[in-house]
Amino acid sequence: MKNSTDKPVKKQGPIRFEAIVPLAIVVGLIVAYFSLFFDSHLRRGLEYAATQGNGAEVDIATVKTSVFKASVLIAGVQMTDPAQPMQNRVEIGQIRFRMLWDALLRGKVMIDEAVIEDVQVATARQRAGYVLPPEPEQAEGPSATDKMLEQMKQEFSGNVVGDLAAIAAGADPSGQLKVAGSDLKSGAFLDELKKSQDEMEQQWRERIAALPRSEDFNALRTRLSKVQTKDFKDVMQVQASVKELQAIRDEFDALSKPVGEAGGKLGGDMGTLRTSFTDLEKVMREDVQGLQARLKLPSLDAATLSRALFGMDVLGKLQQGKGYMEQARQYMPAKGAKKVAPKQIHKGHDYAFGRPKAYPAFWLRRAAVTSTLPGGKGLSGEILDVATDQALTGKPMQALLKGNFPQQGINGVKAELLVDHRKEVPLERLSFEVGSYALAGRTLVDSDSVKLAFSKADVASGVSGELRGDKVDLRMSSRFGAAAFETSAKTTVVREMMAASLSGLDAVTMDARVSGTWSDLDWKLSSNLGDAMVKGMGRYLQAKMDEAKKRIQAMVDAQIGEQRQRLQARQKEIESQLKDALAKPQAQVDKLRAELDAARKDLDKRKNAVVDSQKKKLKQDAGKLLDKWR
Numbered sequence: 001m002k003n004s005t006d007k008p009v010k011k012q013g014p015i016r017f018e019a020i021v022p023l024a025i026v027v028g029l030i031v032a033y034f035s036l037f038f039d040s041h042l043r044r045g046l047e048y049a050a051t052q053g054n055g056a057e058v059d060i061a062t063v064k065t066s067v068f069k070a071s072v073l074i075a076g077v078q079m080t081d082p083a084q085p086m087q088n089r090v091e092i093g094q095i096r097f098r099m100l101w102d103a104l105l106r107g108k109v110m111i112d113e114a115v116i117e118d119v120q121v122a123t124a125r126q127r128a129g130y131v132l133p134p135e136p137e138q139a140e141g142p143s144a145t146d147k148m149l150e151q152m153k154q155e156f157s158g159n160v161v162g163d164l165a166a167i168a169a170g171a172d173p174s175g176q177l178k179v180a181g182s183d184l185k186s187g188a189f190l191d192e193l194k195k196s197q198d199e200m201e202q203q204w205r206e207r208i209a210a211l212p213r214s215e216d217f218n219a220l221r222t223r224l225s226k227v228q229t230k231d232f233k234d235v236m237q238v239q240a241s242v243k244e245l246q247a248i249r250d251e252f253d254a255l256s257k258p259v260g261e262a263g264g265k266l267g268g269d270m271g272t273l274r275t276s277f278t279d280l281e282k283v284m285r286e287d288v289q290g291l292q293a294r295l296k297l298p299s300l301d302a303a304t305l306s307r308a309l310f311g312m313d314v315l316g317k318l319q320q321g322k323g324y325m326e327q328a329r330q331y332m333p334a335k336g337a338k339k340v341a342p343k344q345i346h347k348g349h350d351y352a353f354g355r356p357k358a359y360p361a362f363w364l365r366r367a368a369v370t371s372t373l374p375g376g377k378g379l380s381g382e383i384l385d386v387a388t389d390q391a392l393t394g395k396p397m398q399a400l401l402k403g404n405f406p407q408q409g410i411n412g413v414k415a416e417l418l419v420d421h422r423k424e425v426p427l428e429r430l431s432f433e434v435g436s437y438a439l440a441g442r443t444l445v446d447s448d449s450v451k452l453a454f455s456k457a458d459v460a461s462g463v464s465g466e467l468r469g470d471k472v473d474l475r476m477s478s479r480f481g482a483a484a485f486e487t488s489a490k491t492t493v494v495r496e497m498m499a500a501s502l503s504g505l506d507a508v509t510m511d512a513r514v515s516g517t518w519s520d521l522d523w524k525l526s527s528n529l530g531d532a533m534v535k536g537m538g539r540y541l542q543a544k545m546d547e548a549k550k551r552i553q554a555m556v557d558a559q560i561g562e563q564r565q566r567l568q569a570r571q572k573e574i575e576s577q578l579k580d581a582l583a584k585p586q587a588q589v590d591k592l593r594a595e596l597d598a599a600r601k602d603l604d605k606r607k608n609a610v611v612d613s614q615k616k617k618l619k620q621d622a623g624k625l626l627d628k629w630r
Contacts, residue, residue, distance in 0.1 A: 039063045046074070053327060054089070056080035057129035070099040080129025081122075083316075088125055093118025097367075108359035114367040119379050122408050145322075145518040152315055152523070160308035161533070162447025186283045186560045193276050194567055200269055201574050207262060208581045212255040217588040220255070223248050224592075224599060241603055249596055256589040262582055270575045277568060280560075287556050288549070300541055306510070306530035307523070309444050314476055314512045314525060317463060321474065322518070325428055325467050328419050334426040335391045360389035369401060379403035379413065396420035410437040412460075428467040436460050439480065444529075450489045450498060457483040457508070473515045480508040493540060501536025505529065 043063035050058035061076025077092040094117045103110030227248070228241045364386040371379035381401035387393045397419040404411045412435015420427040439459045445452035457480040465474040485502050489495045505528070512525040 039065055050077075050079070051130075051132070054079050054082070055323070056082040056085065056089075056131045059129075070101055070104060072097055072099070078123075078125065078129075080125065080131065082131050085128040085131055086125055088123045088129075089121070091118075091120045091123045092116060093371075097364075103359045103363075106359060109362045110359050111364045112366070114364060116367055116369045116383075117371070119369055119371040120407065121405055121410070149315070149319060152311070152521075160304055161445040161452065162449050184287045184556065184559060186280060186287050186556065187563075189280055189283045190560065190563050190567060193273075193280070196276070197273065197567065197570060197574060200273065201578075204266065204269070204578050205581075208578065208585075211259055211262060211582075211585045212588075214584075214588055216255055217585075217592050220248055220252055221592060221595065224595060227599065227603075238603075245596070245599060245603060249600075252589075252592060252596060256593070259582070259585045259589050263586060266578055266582060270571075270578075273571055273575075277564070277571070280564065284556055284560060288552050300534060300537065302526065302530040302534050304530075305533050306525050306527040309529060310478075310510045310512070310527055311523075311525060313478075313510075314474075314514065314523075317476060318472075318474055318514055321430070321465060321467070328428060329421070329426055332386075332388055332390060332397065332419065332421050334421040334424060336424045358392065360387045360392045363387040363393060371403065371405075379405065381415075390420070390422045394422065396422060408437070411435050425469045426467075427469075429465070431462075431464045433462045434460065448490075450494050451487065452498065453486045454480060454508075455484045455486045457481065470517045470519075472518060472521060474513065476510070476512040478510045480510075482506065483508050497537050497540045499536075500540075501533045503536070505532050 040063075042065065043060050046063065047058055047060050050060075057080045059076070059078045059080075060074060062073070063075075064073040065071070072095075074095040075093065077090075077095065078088045079090045081087045081089040095114065096117075097111045097114035100110040100112060224245075227244050228237060365384070367383040367386075369379065369381045369383065379401060380403050381399065383399045384397065385393060385395040386397050387395070390396060397417070399415070399417040401413065401415040403413055405413065412433065414431075414433045416429075416431045418427070418429040420429075437459055439454055439457045442454040442457070443451075444454065459478060459480050461476070461478040463474070463476050465472075467473075483506055487495070487498045487502070489498060508527065508529045510525070510527045510529075512523075514521050514523055516522045
């Protein structure tokens with residue numbers, strides 16, 4: 001029987017509206033996110049990542065994406081120059097590319113062709129860009145490379161030219177010597193030398209006291225006087241004398257041996273002490289050099305001046321190259337290298353999947369670079385095979401750019417880059433040339449005593465380098481043609497000195513090479529400006545520099561000279577006393593040896609006579625016996 005309270009069951013149709021509505025809402029939200037928010041979020045993410053890589057603020061005006069076409073448009077890119085925050089290192093008008101859906105479905109980014117348009121360098125910014133603070137030192141402290149580069153920075157940043165100008169103006173660098181020099185190495189060396197003298201003298205006093213005494217030699221002399229050396233009746237007596245004489249000789253050799261050894265050893269020990277005084281001269285020279293360094297007494301030579309003028313430029317290029325190298329090796333690790341993940345805000349793990357002939361995580365096959373301006377001038381080039389796994393693609397990254405930046409007055413630009421991480425030893429090679437660009441306001445020296453700068457110059461420069469594993473080979477050259485200088489000085493002498501240095505110099509050249517390993521670099525830097533300054537400043541400075549060095553030498557001599565003379569006199573006294581003390585037993589040895597030699601010679605003569613007499617008698621007896629038998 002049907003219950004009147006039961007509701008009729010509604011028949012289910014082919015469309016389930018209760019599922020379509022939630023799905024439509026989810027899809028609508030996703031479409032709305034990609035339409036309204038995705039581009040802005042992607043732009044901020046790209047700005048953050050690019051800022052971390054550039055070391056200074058990177059601004060992107062527009063990012064537009066198309067999900068269906070898998071295309072991206074990035075416009076208005078400005079990369080702040082960390083050294084000059086009011087200037088862009090690079091400015092890019094547009095970057096356009098399309099990604100392959102085949103790679104995207106595998107979780108990879110594959111760009112077959114990209115276009116980079118309207119590239120400019122050294123453009124002005126409306127506001128100063130934010131520069132990232134330096135990274136904190138690691139717990140284990142700075143590496144050997146960082147320490148070496150920091151040491152070079154301190155050396156190059158020193159105002160050598162300013163110090164020389166101050167001396168020329170009348171400053172006395174040796175004035176500080178009144179309070180310096182109390183801890184000279186040579187003073188400690190003399191104290192050790194005196195201690196060595198005392199110890200050696202005591203040891204030799206004890207050794208000479210232990211040598212055989214006169215009584216020992218007199219006893220042997222008494223025994224020698226009793227040895228029969230004549231009136232022998234037969235050969236048996238001769239043999240007895242020879243035996244006794246040999247016994248005396250053996251005892252004599254045992255007694256004289258330590259005396260002879262002591263004589264040879266004494267000469268060696270005294271020679272060692274005399275050599276110590278020669279070593280003292282070396283230590284004193286080190287003290288003089290140390291005081292010069294402590295007083296920052298500058299060196300008037302072309303190499304030092306060239307480093308002071310252009311060393312920071314070379315160091316800047318080297319550190320910039322090192323930073324790019326580390327980024328390239330981080331994001332494009334060499335074959336077999338440990339992959340280091342980029343810095344992340346949140347902790348996590350990166351997993352890489354793939355198989356041979358698969359896509360790397362990122363691969364840009366080709367990017368065309370253009371910057372065409374009115375008149376047909378501009379920049380052109382291409383970038384090939386930027387990939388996170390070169391071993392997988394089998395191709396190195398290459399870039400070739402050439403052209404001009406007429407708006408900045410830069411012409412004849414040519415850049416070639418090779419990043420080859422396909423093998424275990426990574427290789428980066430760069431060649432960069434600029435035919436000409438206008439320079440203004442380039443400061444070379446800035447000190448209280450003197451200021452020196454290029455007011456204008458036409459510059460041509462080139463940089464080439466190769467980084468292979470831990471090895472470095474960087475070369476730089478620059479020519480500042482039609483150079484005009486700005487100088488200022490407080491004193492007439494310094495003004496005259498700088499005028500003499502720069503007279504007739506209308507072109508400045510600089511050549512540098514840095515080679516070796518990152519922890520042990522060899523620097524070679526030369527400039528005709530350094531040579532000109534040596535010649536121009538020499539007659540103003542050399543006499544004062546020599547006088548300062550003489551004062552330092554005199555101060556060291558004054559503190560060390562008296563004690564050195566006392567020790568040298570004592571050295572001669574000790575040597576004389578020990579030789580006299582050793583001369584007595586040596587005289588006993590020489591005298592007894594002569595007596596033994598004479599006795600032996602006489603005994604040999606007597607022995608031969610006795611033997612001949614015995615032979616003659618035996619011969620006569622044999623003749624008589626033979627006659628008797630006959």
